[in-house]
Amino acid sequence: MNKIGLIILREFLSRVRKRSFLIMTLLGPILIAGGITLVIYLSLSSEKEHLVVVIDKAHLFTDKLKGTDKVHFVYQYADMNDSTFRAGPFTEMVEANEAILENNTLQVFYKELPGISVQRTVQSEMERVLEREKLRVNHVDPETYAHIKTALNVQLFDIDNTGKESLEQEKAGIGFFFGYLIFIFIFMYGVQVMRGVMEEKQNRIVEVLISSVKPFQLMMGKIVGIALVGLTQFLLWIVLSTTLISAGSALLLKDKFDPKEVSGPMMTQQLQQQLAENSASAPASDDIKLVRALGDINITATLAMFVFYFLAGYLLYSSLFAAVGSAVDSETDTQQFMFPVTIPMILAIFIAQMAVTNPSSPMVFWGSIIPFTSPVVMMVRVAMGNAFTSPFDLVLSMSLLIGAFVLTTWLAGRIYRTGILMYGKKVSWKELGKWVFYKG
Amino acid sequence: MLRLEGITKTYGAFTALDCVSLEVPDGAVFGLLGPNGAGKTSLIRIITRIAMRDSGTVLFDGRPMTDADVARIGYLPEERGLYKKMKVGEQAVYLAQLKGMSKQEARLRSIAWFERWDMSGWWGKKVEELSKGMAQKVQFITTVLHGPKLLILDEPFSGFDPINADLVRTEILRLRDEGTTVMLSTHNMGSVEQLCDHIALIDRSHKVLDGRVRDIQRAYGTNIYRVTFSGQLIGFTHALWTGAELLDHTVEDERIEARVRLMQGTSVNDLLTAVMPHVRIHGVREEVPTMHEVFIRAVGGDTPGREAEGPTE
Numbered sequence: 001m002n003k004i005g006l007i008i009l010r011e012f013l014s015r016v017r018k019r020s021f022l023i024m025t026l027l028g029p030i031l032i033a034g035g036i037t038l039v040i041y042l043s044l045s046s047e048k049e050h051l052v053v054v055i056d057k058a059h060l061f062t063d064k065l066k067g068t069d070k071v072h073f074v075y076q077y078a079d080m081n082d083s084t085f086r087a088g089p090f091t092e093m094v095e096a097n098e099a100i101l102e103n104n105t106l107q108v109f110y111k112e113l114p115g116i117s118v119q120r121t122v123q124s125e126m127e128r129v130l131e132r133e134k135l136r137v138n139h140v141d142p143e144t145y146a147h148i149k150t151a152l153n154v155q156l157f158d159i160d161n162t163g164k165e166s167l168e169q170e171k172a173g174i175g176f177f178f179g180y181l182i183f184i185f186i187f188m189y190g191v192q193v194m195r196g197v198m199e200e201k202q203n204r205i206v207e208v209l210i211s212s213v214k215p216f217q218l219m220m221g222k223i224v225g226i227a228l229v230g231l232t233q234f235l236l237w238i239v240l241s242t243t244l245i246s247a248g249s250a251l252l253l254k255d256k257f258d259p260k261e262v263s264g265p266m267m268t269q270q271l272q273q274q275l276a277e278n279s280a281s282a283p284a285s286d287d288i289k290l291v292r293a294l295g296d297i298n299i300t301a302t303l304a305m306f307v308f309y310f311l312a313g314y315l316l317y318s319s320l321f322a323a324v325g326s327a328v329d330s331e332t333d334t335q336q337f338m339f340p341v342t343i344p345m346i347l348a349i350f351i352a353q354m355a356v357t358n359p360s361s362p363m364v365f366w367g368s369i370i371p372f373t374s375p376v377v378m379m380v381r382v383a384m385g386n387a388f389t390s391p392f393d394l395v396l397s398m399s400l401l402i403g404a405f406v407l408t409t410w411l412a413g414r415i416y417r418t419g420i421l422m423y424g425k426k427v428s429w430k431e432l433g434k435w436v437f438y439k440g
Numbered sequence: 441m442l443r444l445e446g447i448t449k450t451y452g453a454f455t456a457l458d459c460v461s462l463e464v465p466d467g468a469v470f471g472l473l474g475p476n477g478a479g480k481t482s483l484i485r486i487i488t489r490i491a492m493r494d495s496g497t498v499l500f501d502g503r504p505m506t507d508a509d510v511a512r513i514g515y516l517p518e519e520r521g522l523y524k525k526m527k528v529g530e531q532a533v534y535l536a537q538l539k540g541m542s543k544q545e546a547r548l549r550s551i552a553w554f555e556r557w558d559m560s561g562w563w564g565k566k567v568e569e570l571s572k573g574m575a576q577k578v579q580f581i582t583t584v585l586h587g588p589k590l591l592i593l594d595e596p597f598s599g600f601d602p603i604n605a606d607l608v609r610t611e612i613l614r615l616r617d618e619g620t621t622v623m624l625s626t627h628n629m630g631s632v633e634q635l636c637d638h639i640a641l642i643d644r645s646h647k648v649l650d651g652r653v654r655d656i657q658r659a660y661g662t663n664i665y666r667v668t669f670s671g672q673l674i675g676f677t678h679a680l681w682t683g684a685e686l687l688d689h690t691v692e693d694e695r696i697e698a699r700v701r702l703m704q705g706t707s708v709n710d711l712l713t714a715v716m717p718h719v720r721i722h723g724v725r726e727e728v729p730t731m732h733e734v735f736i737r738a739v740g741g742d743t744p745g746r747e748a749e750g751p752t753e
Contacts, residue, residue: 006538014525203521204519212510212511212535213538421491438451
C-alpha cells in the first residue's frame with residue numbers, strides 16, 4: 001500500500017474506532033428521529049381538553065358554537081369575576097356582549113395560553129356565528145352571501161414549463177437544506193482536520209512522520225481520511241434515522257398513521273403518484289407542496305451535485321483549516337486565522353437564504369459562481385433547476401471551485417510544510433505569506 | 441556512506457548553515473557536536489529531507505541522495521513524539537510501514553524487538569498510559585525497526601535512567617557492528633568519548649572541526665604529563681631544569697603525582713632520563729584533553745565575549 005493510503009487508513013480508523021464517533025453516530029439519528037417522531041406525534045395527538053366558558057349575556061352564541069373533541073363550549077349569562085374563573089373548571093373565558101357586532105373585538109382570558117389550534121377553533125366558530133347573525137339582521141340570504149364571499153386560490157405557473165404549477169419556493173427550500181448540510185459538514189470536519197494537524201504538531205510526532213513522508217502527503221492523507229469519516233457518518237445517519245423514524249412512528253402512531261407513509265422514499269413515491277393525478281386541479285396545502293416539490297426536482301442530478309459541491313467545498317476549506325492548524329501552537333491562537341476562513345462561510349449561508357426568496361438577484365448569481373460561497377449557494381439553484389437551464393453558470397462554478405481547491409491546497413501545503421516545524425512563535429499574516437514563497 | 445558538500449541553508453535573512461561539508465564514514469559512530477543554535481538540527485533536517493538545502497549536494501552511498509533513500513534512514517528527533525491515543529504496537533507497525541515495510545514484516549520485527557527489551561506487555565497499551573522513559577524506549581524501537589543503513593539520533597540518552605541509557609548505548613554499538621552507520625548529535629561529551637569514532641563540530645553555521653576523535657584529542661593535546669613517583673619533590677623539580685615545567689602536584693601517602701608540561705623539543709623519554717636518577721618512578725601518563733575541553737576551547741575559548749552554551753548533561 002502506498003504511503004498516502006496508509007495515512008488515510010490510519011486517520012480513518014483512529015477516528016471511526018473512537019467511542020465518541022460511535023456515540024455521535026448512534027445519538028445523531030436518535031436525536032433526529034426522536035425529534036421528527038415527536039413533532040409528528042405532537043401534531044397528530046392534539047392538546048389537552050379545553051373548556052371554554054362564553055359569557056353570552058346577549059344570547060348570541062348559545063348552542064350555536066360547534067366544539068371539537070378537544071374544545072368544548074359552555075355558556076353563562078352572568079358576569080364571572082376573576083377569582084371565580086380561577087377557581088372554576090374552565091380553561092378559557094370569553095366575554096361577548098352585544099358590542100361585538102359593532103367593534104368586532106373579542107376578549108379571551110386564559111389560565112394557560114391556549115395553542116394556535118384552540119385559538120383558531122374559537123375564532124372561526126365565533127366568526128361563523130356572528131356572520132350568520134349579521135346576515136339575519138341585514139336580511140341577506142346565506143346562499144347569496146356564500147356566492148359573494150371570495151377566497152382567491154393563487155397558482156403560479158412558469159411560462160417555460162407550462163401546465164405545471166410552480167413550486168420554486170419549496171424547491172429552493174430543499175436546496176437550502178442541502179446547502180446547509182454542506183455548510184455544517186465543512187465546518188464540523190474542517191475543524192477536525194485543524195485539530196488533527198495541531199495534535200501532530202503538539203505531540204511532536206510530525207517530525208518523525210515527515211522524515212518518512214512528504215508534508216503534502218501527510219496533509220492530504222489527513223484531509224481525505226477525515227472526509228471518509230464524514231461520509232461514513234452521514235451514510236450511517238441516513239440509514240439509521242430512516243430505520244428509526246419508521247420504527248418510531250410505527251410504535252407511537254400505530255392507530256393514527258400508516259408508518260409506510262412516513263418513511264422517506266416510500267412516502268414520496270406514493271404521494272407523487274397521488275399528486276400527479278390531481279396536481280393541476282386541486283390547490284395544495286403547504287406541506288404537500290413541499291413533498292410535491294421534492295418529486296419535481298431532478299433528484300439524481302441534485303444528489304450528484306450535492307456530493308460534488310460537498311466534497312469540493314470540503315477540500316477547499318479543509319486545506320485552509322490544515323494550514324491554520326499548522327501555523328499555531330495552541331487552540332487559543334487559532335482565532336485570528338479562523339475568522340477570515342469563517343466569514344465567507346457565514347456569507348454563503350446568508351446569500352443562500354436570499355436565494356430562496358429572490359433567486360435571480362445578482363448577489364445570488366455571484367455567490368453561486370465564487371468558489372468560497374458556491375458550494376452552499378449553488379445548491380439552492382441546483383434544487384430549483386435553474387442551474388441546469390443555464391449550464392454555463394454551473395460549469396463555470398464547478399470549474400472555478402476545482403481550480404480554487406487546487407490553489408488553496410497548494411497554498412496550504414506550502415504554509416503547512418513550514419508551519420508544522422515552527423514552534424514558540426506568534427505567527428503573523430506577513431509571516432504566512434513568507435512561508436508560501438520559501439524555496440524547496 | 442554520507443557526504444555533504446557545501447551545504448547552505450538560509451531562512452529569510454538568517455543563515456542556518458554556511459557551506460558546510462563533511463563526510464560520515466561507513467560503519468562509524470559519528471558525533472555531530474555544536475552549541476545550541478549552531479545549525480545541527482538544520483543539517484539533520486536536510487539529511488532527512490525534511491528541509492531543503494539552498495545549495496550543495498548530499499551524497500548517499502556515493503550518489504546524489506533521492507527521496508527513496510529516506511526509507512533507509514532512521515531518525516530520532518530531539519523532541520520526541522508519538523500518537524498519544526494510539527496503541528504502542530500498532531504505532532510501531534504503522535511507522536515502519538511508512539518507511540516502506542510490509543505490514544507482516546513490520547509486525548514480526550516489532551514483536552521481536554518488544555520481546556528483546558522485555559516490553560511485550562506494552563503492545564496493546566496506549567502511549568499515554570506509558571511513563572516517559574517507557575515511551576522513549578518505544579520511540580527508539582520505532583526509529584530502528586526498519587533496519588536503516590543510516591541512523592540519526594538527536595540526544596538519544598535524554599530522558600533515560602542510567603540503566604536504560606546503557607541499554608540504548610549497547611544497542612547503538614550492536615547496530616554499528618551489524619553495519620549501520622550512526623550519526624549522533626549530543627551535548628553529552630561523556631557519551632561522545634565512549635561511542636564516537638568521528639566527530640564534526642559546528643558553530644554559528646560553520647563547521648569548525650572534524651575528524652577522528654583520537655586525532656582531535658591529540659591535536660588539542662597540551663603536552664601535559666602526570667608523573668607518579670616516590671622521593672623528594674625538590675630533587676624532581678631540579679631535575680626538570682629547562683626541559684619541563686611543574687604545574688602542580690598532589691601528595692598521597694608516600695607518593696607524589698606531579699603535573700608537568702613539557703617544553704618545546706622535550707620528549708617524554710628526555711623527561712624520564714632527567715628525573716630517573718633522583719626519584720623512584722611509579723608511572724607516567726599523558727593528560728588527554730576531554731571532549732568537553734575540546735568543545736569549550738573550539739567553541740567558546742577563542743571568542744571571548746560570546747557566551748558559549750556548554751554541555752548541558
